Amino acid sequence: MLFWEWERLESYVEKNFFRISDPGKLLAPIRSVKIWRDHNLRLFMETKSAQHLKNREQEYPPGTVRMNEDAVEFISPGGATARAYGVDIRNTKSHSNHQHGTHETTQTCSLHNFETVTSRTGTVSYIFDWVANIDKGYYIWPDIAKDSMQEISTRTFGYGDEAVTLTTTSTDESGSRNCLDLNIGGFRAILGSTKPETGRENVKPGYILYIGDPDEETRKRIRDSLSFALGFPIVYLGCAKYSEKQELLSFKAINAYSMDGRAYNVAVMPPAPISTPVGSNMLDKGKLEKVATSFFANYNNYSLSSLNWVYWHAVTAPAHMAAAYFGAIIETIQKKYIDGEGAKFNNLIIPKREYHTLKTAIFEAIKDCDLTPEIRKVFHDKISNGNTISLKVRSQRFFEHINLSMGDAEVNAWQRRNDAAHGNELVDGDYISLIKDTKLLKLTLHRIVLKITGASSEYYDYYSLNFPIRSIQSGVTE
Numbered sequence: 001m002l003f004w005e006w007e008r009l010e011s012y013v014e015k016n017f018f019r020i021s022d023p024g025k026l027l028a029p030i031r032s033v034k035i036w037r038d039h040n041l042r043l044f045m046e047t048k049s050a051q052h053l054k055n056r057e058q059e060y061p062p063g064t065v066r067m068n069e070d071a072v073e074f075i076s077p078g079g080a081t082a083r084a085y086g087v088d089i090r091n092t093k094s095h096s097n098h099q100h101g102t103h104e105t106t107q108t109c110s111l112h113n114f115e116t117v118t119s120r121t122g123t124v125s126y127i128f129d130w131v132a133n134i135d136k137g138y139y140i141w142p143d144i145a146k147d148s149m150q151e152i153s154t155r156t157f158g159y160g161d162e163a164v165t166l167t168t169t170s171t172d173e174s175g176s177r178n179c180l181d182l183n184i185g186g187f188r189a190i191l192g193s194t195k196p197e198t199g200r201e202n203v204k205p206g207y208i209l210y211i212g213d214p215d216e217e218t219r220k221r222i223r224d225s226l227s228f229a230l231g232f233p234i235v236y237l238g239c240a241k242y243s244e245k246q247e248l249l250s251f252k253a254i255n256a257y258s259m260d261g262r263a264y265n266v267a268v269m270p271p272a273p274i275s276t277p278v279g280s281n282m283l284d285k286g287k288l289e290k291v292a293t294s295f296f297a298n299y300n301n302y303s304l305s306s307l308n309w310v311y312w313h314a315v316t317a318p319a320h321m322a323a324a325y326f327g328a329i330i331e332t333i334q335k336k337y338i339d340g341e342g343a344k345f346n347n348l349i350i351p352k353r354e355y356h357t358l359k360t361a362i363f364e365a366i367k368d369c370d371l372t373p374e375i376r377k378v379f380h381d382k383i384s385n386g387n388t389i390s391l392k393v394r395s396q397r398f399f400e401h402i403n404l405s406m407g408d409a410e411v412n413a414w415q416r417r418n419d420a421a422h423g424n425e426l427v428d429g430d431y432i433s434l435i436k437d438t439k440l441l442k443l444t445l446h447r448i449v450l451k452i453t454g455a456s457s458e459y460y461d462y463y464s465l466n467f468p469i470r471s472i473q474s475g476v477t478e
Contacts, residue, residue, distance in 0.1 A: 003246075005194050006205050007130040007237055009114065009253045010036050016080055020047070022073035024087060025059075027051045027105055033074075035084070035114060041132060041203060041237060041256035043111035045072070045084060053094055053105055068112065079119030086112025086255075113238070113254040122243030124213040129223065132235040132256065134206025136178050136193035138268045139230075139275070140282040145192060146175035182289050184222050185296040187214050191226060202264055203235075213241075221299045222292075224308040228449075229291040231270035233263040233312040262316040271446035272456035273469055287456075294455035302336045302452060314442070319435055326441035327414070331391070333448055334398050345401060347394065348387050355387040402451050406444075407475040409463075413440035439463045440476060447472055 013035045020030045027049040034046045060066065074082035091108040149172045156165045179192030190209040197205075208226075210219065219239070227234040235258045240251035258264065272291050276284035299305055307329060314325030338345045348355070362383055371379070389397070395414065399406050413436075440463055450456045451472050461468050463476045470476075 003240075003242075003248065004128070004207070004209075006197075006207065007240070007251075007253060009238075009251075012116075012251075013082075016076040016078055018074040018076045018080075018082060020072060021075045022071075023047075024070055024072045025089070026072060026087070026107055026109070027053065035111070037253075037256075039200070039202075040258065040261055041235070043114060043253060043255045044090075045087070045109045045111055047107050047109075049105050049107070050103055051105055052103060053092055074116075080116055082114065082116035084109075084111050084114045086110075111255065113252060115250070115252045117250045118248050120243060120247045120249050122245065122247065122249060124241045124249060125211075125244040126242040126246065127210040127213065127219070128240045128242075129208040129210070129219055130237040130239065130253075131206050131208060131223070132203040132237060132258070133233060133263050133266075134191070134193040134204050135232060135268060136204070136206075138232075138281060140280075141177045141180055141192075142283050142285050143179045143181045143190075144175045144177050145179045146173065148173045180283065180285070180288070182226075182285065182292065184225060184289065184292050185218070187212065187218065187222065189222050189226075202261075203258075204264065221296050221305075224305075225292040225295040225299070227308055228295050228311070229270060229272075229274060229288055229455075230268070232266055232268045233259075233308075233315075235263050259313065259316050263312065266312070266315055269462060270460065272450055272459050278469065291450075291455040294453040295449070298453040301340070302333045302449075304333075304449070304453075307333075307449070311445075319431065319438060323413075323434075323438045323441055326438065326445055330395075330441070330445050330448065333445075333452075334395065337402075337452060338394070338398065341401070346397065347389055349389055350387065352387070359383055359386075402448070403473055404447055404451060405473060405475045407477060410440050410444055410475050413437040413444070436463065443476065 013033075018033065020026075020028070020033055023030055026047055028051065030047045030049050032048045036044055038044060068086045068088055070085075070087040072084045072087050074084070076082075088110045089107055090110055092105065094103065094105045096103045151170045151172075152167065153170065154165055154167045156163050158164055178194075179190055181188070181190045183189075188211040190211075191206065192209070193204065193206045195205075196203065208219070208223065210222075214222070216239075220236075223234050223236060235256050236254065237256045238251065238253040241249045243249055270291075272287075274284055274288040274291060275282050276287070295304065310325060310329050314322050314329065317325055338347070350358075363380070366376075366379060392414070396406075396411075443459070443461065443463055446459050450459055457472050458469050459472055461470045461476055
């Protein structure tokens with residue numbers, strides 16, 4: 001596999017003859033080690049030792065919640081060093097051959113991540129983020145990746161000084177539209193898909209190539225921005241860093257999280273039009289770049305940094321719980337936006353001066369009531385904070401404040417969020433209404449994010465038939 005195609009974790013560990021220099025809690029000495037990913041892209045390690053397993057006291061009582069910081073360190077003959085983090089022994093097997101007097105103990109561990117630094121030196125000029133769930137079959141990609149393979153063949157006639165050698169070079173060139181070259185937040189990022197390995201077709205492998213050395217937080221912002229704009233979750237596996245000479249300097253492999261594989265089955269549904277012509281699946285770089293860059297620029301505002309995590313869990317959640325997820329995201333964004341607006345947003349039922357007069361009259365009215373000090377204090381606290389608008393009114397004012405009209409269907413769908421959050425029983429088993437209201441909550445979230453970030457003036461209406469494109473100000477009309 002060529003270095004630009006996909007992660008080379010298994011082959012890299014094997015070809016560099018890594019041995020364990022510090023086994024941590026594993027049985028030692030260790031005579032062989034293997035690291036791999038399973039079909040869900042989770043990291044595992046297997047070690048073999050001639051030692052017998054000793055009875056050890058249980059490290060942590062059942063039910064202990066902790067951060068697993070157990071590590072194993074490696075070294076290779078070529079000077080590379082590596083470390084596995086979050087080592088958790090899952091299985092231990094022993095085998096003894098009494099006839100030959102041999103014994104072997106095999107320990108299988110799960111890992112959180114594996115990091116290595118090579119003996120090469122230099123400044124980082126290229127970074128590959130290895131990713132999965134890049135569905136190249138949905139969109140028509142605008143940019144071309146060209147491959148060129150050269151083969152040098154020779155044939156020699158005769159021997160010694162009379163030998164005649166013929167040489168020829170054959171070149172095999174190909175190219176396909178399977179990538180996207182963008183500028184997001186001032187960084188050049190090339191998102192592409194790659195050919196899957198046999199048996200891993202379902203993970204839809206891909207990469208994001210960064211020209212330069214953006215830090216880890218910036219790269220996460222770019223991945224999240226692209227994921228939201230393109231309408232599918234990008235699964236992150238780790239990264240590889242290369243010098244200007246294209247020599248590997250370091251790489252990191254992490255335990256990939258795909259929501260137990262649900263990420264690979266999400267329908268591709270971008271929140272805003274990113275294709276040209278309208279109705280096609282031919283990506284428009286200008287439109288996509290605007291949505292992704294706007295999301296990137298506002299990443300640390302309105303809790304967008306956590307949106308990607310909750311959003312894709314909402315998309316993949318069971319129908320009766322998805323409304324609660326979408327509602328929670330909307331409430332969080334609303335609160336962050338309103339807090340940022342300060343006095344420009346009216347959170348009061350009546351003006352402060354009028355409420356002060358009303359509050360004084362109420363306190364005077366209950367002064368002679370036979371109330372215990374504890375109950376009186378409860379009344380005072382309730383009345384003192386009684387001028388704050390309800391969540392429903394606050395939402396209505398929020399939509400008016402950002403100039404988004406809400407139809408009756410969307411207003412009624414908000415109740416579905418309350419039903420899901422409070423476990424209210426589904427009336428008459430009306431699952432069709434449940435699904436439709438959840439679609440509306442998802443659209444409401446799309447419109448809010450697109451509006452407050454300035455990402456797009458239009459959105460896809462996935463509630464209505466044929467998914468029409470609507471102005472961001474206009475709600476769904478039934």
